Amino acid sequence: MGFEPMGVATDLVILTVRAGSFEVLLIRRGIAPHRGRWALPGGFVRPAEGLKAAALRELAEETGLDSDQIHLEQIATYGEPGRDPRGRVVSVAYLALVPDLPAPVAGTDAASAEWVPVAEVLADAKRLAFDHHQVLADGVERARAKLEYSPLATAFCPAEFTISELRGVYEAVWGVALDPRNFHRKATKTEGFVVPTGETTTRDGGRPAQLFRRGPATALHPPVTR
Amino acid sequence: MGFEPMGVATDLVILTVRAGSFEVLLIRRGIAPHRGRWALPGGFVRPAEGLKAAALRELAEETGLDSDQIHLEQIATYGEPGRDPRGRVVSVAYLALVPDLPAPVAGTDAASAEWVPVAEVLADAKRLAFDHHQVLADGVERARAKLEYSPLATAFCPAEFTISELRGVYEAVWGVALDPRNFHRKATKTEGFVVPTGETTTRDGGRPAQLFRRGPATALHPPVTR
DNA sequence: GCAAAAGTGTTAGAATTACACCCATGC
DNA sequence: GCATGGGTGTAATTCTAACACTTTTGC
Numbered sequence: 004m005g006f007e008p009m010g011v012a013t014d015l016v017i018l019t020v021r022a023g024s025f026e027v028l029l030i031r032r033g034i035a036p037h038r039g040r041w042a043l044p045g046g047f048v049r050p051a052e053g054l055k056a057a058a059l060r061e062l063a064e065e066t067g068l069d070s071d072q073i074h075l076e077q078i079a080t081y082g083e084p085g086r087d088p089r090g091r092v093v094s095v096a097y098l099a100l101v102p103d104l105p106a107p108v109a110g111t112d113a114a115s116a117e118w119v120p121v122a123e124v125l126a127d128a129k130r131l132a133f134d135h136h137q138v139l140a141d142g143v144e145r146a147r148a149k150l151e152y153s154p155l156a157t158a159f160c161p162a163e164f165t166i167s168e169l170r171g172v173y174e175a176v177w178g179v180a181l182d183p184r185n186f187h188r189k190a191t192k193t194e195g196f197v198v199p200t201g202e203t204t205t206r207d208g209g210r211p212a213q214l215f216r217r218g219p220a221t222a223l224h225p226p227v228t229r
Numbered sequence: 230m231g232f233e234p235m236g237v238a239t240d241l242v243i244l245t246v247r248a249g250s251f252e253v254l255l256i257r258r259g260i261a262p263h264r265g266r267w268a269l270p271g272g273f274v275r276p277a278e279g280l281k282a283a284a285l286r287e288l289a290e291e292t293g294l295d296s297d298q299i300h301l302e303q304i305a306t307y308g309e310p311g312r313d314p315r316g317r318v319v320s321v322a323y324l325a326l327v328p329d330l331p332a333p334v335a336g337t338d339a340a341s342a343e344w345v346p347v348a349e350v351l352a353d354a355k356r357l358a359f360d361h362h363q364v365l366a367d368g369v370e371r372a373r374a375k376l377e378y379s380p381l382a383t384a385f386c387p388a389e390f391t392i393s394e395l396r397g398v399y400e401a402v403w404g405v406a407l408d409p410r411n412f413h414r415k416a417t418k419t420e421g422f423v424v425p426t427g428e429t430t431t432r433d434g435g436r437p438a439q440l441f442r443r444g445p446a447t448a449l450h451p452p453v454t455r
Numbered sequence: 456g457c458a459a460a461a462g463t464g465t466t467a468g469a470a471t472t473a474c475a476c477c478c479a480t481g482c
Numbered sequence: 483g484c485a486t487g488g489g490t491g492t493a494a495t496t497c498t499a500a501c502a503c504t505t506t507t508g509c
Contacts, residue, residue, distance in 0.1 A: 209460025
C-alpha cells in the first residue's frame, strides 16, 4: 500500500503562571529554518515513539519535569503544505500546564529558553516562527476554556495551595478580577475540586489561609464563570 | 535536517441524525489490513494536499457533499507505533456533522458504506478496525459536548427546520428527552441561535410550526443543558 | 492599633424547572 | 369534534453577583 512519507513533529505550548503573570516557554532557534527567531519547543517524532511520548520527551528536555507533575494534552495537528521550508512536515501540538518552577528552566537543550508573557506574544502575530502564533493562540484558548469546566487550574499550582493562589491562576489566565469571597465559596463548595489538608499558611500575608490539594473531580459542576 | 518519514492519513467520523436515530457512516474494508471489517472512512493525505482538504476530499467521495453544507472540525491525531500493520501511520481524525441526506450515500468509492446507530457501534469495542473505536468515541463525545454551548445542532438539520426538529437532534445525540416547551423558549430566546424565516410547515403534524434558519451566533449563552 | 488577607452571611436578581393552559391545523 | 403537536404563562426553586461584616495574622 503506497503512501507519501512526511515528517511528523510535535510542538509544545508550555504554560505557567509566575507571580501573577500568564507565561509561555519559548526557545530561540539555533538552527535553520527561522534561525534566531522565537519558536515553541518541539522536534521530530522518532520512528518507534508514540506522539505523546515524543511530547513528554521534549517537555523533560526543556523543563526537567517528568510526567507525574504536569498536565499534557493534545491541542491539534497542523499540516498545511509549505508550513515548513524543509519539506512536508505535519506537527502535532501539545498543551502542557506546569506549576511555577522552582528550578531554573535550563534543560539539556543548548538553545536558550525563556518565559514570556502570553499577552505580549499574542499581541505580535509575527513574533513566532512557522505557524506557531496560531498554535499558541489555539493552546491558550483551550487552556482558558478548560478552566471553566475542569479542575485544570490546579495544574498551575504546587501540590498544596491556598484558595487565593488558585484564584490568582484564574485571574492571570483570564485577565480578569474575580470576587475573592464568591470565588472562595465556589472553589470549596464544588464537589471534588479541592480538598483541605488541615494545614494553614501565612505566606500570602494577613489571616492564615487553609491549604488544599487537588480533588478527585474531573469536571466542575457548576462551572467557574469568567 | 533529518527526520524519519511516516504515513499521514485522515479518518472521518461522519455523524447524522436520521429519523430520530444518531448514526455514523461506516465502510466495509475492501482491502487489507482488516479486510472485510467495518471501519471509519479515510485515506492517505496526498503530498501537496492540506489535512482539512484531504478530509473534505474523503467526505465528498463518501457522501457527495461539498464543504458548504457540512461542519468539519479536527478531533485529534492518533499515532501510536503499531496501530497500523502497514508501518508507521499517523492519522488525523476529523468530525463531520451532516444533515439527513436525501441522496443515497453511494459515492464514487467502491467500498460499501452504511449508516449504523452510534450506540450499537460504541457498545462493541471490537466492532471497528484499527483504533477506530477510540476515534469514534472521541468524536461522539466532542459532538455531544459541543451541542451544549455551540449552535452546532443546526449542522444536523436541513437549511430550514422547525424547533421540534432541532430538539429531535438534541434528543437523538444525547439520548435524553427534553421538555418541548422549555426547549422552544431556550432556542428562540438565545441570541443568534436561530432566526425565523416567516414561513411555516405542517410536516410534523399538528399546529403549523414556524421555520427557522441557523443564526449568526458561534456560541450559546446560556448553554443548552443536557 | 492598623493593614491585609481569609472567610461567612445576606439579599436582590437571573436562570432553570415543572407544568397548566391555549392555539391552529388535519382528519 | 378530536387528536396532535406548537407555543405562551407562571410559580417554585436554584444559582449568581454584589457587598457588608467578622476573623486572624504580621508589623
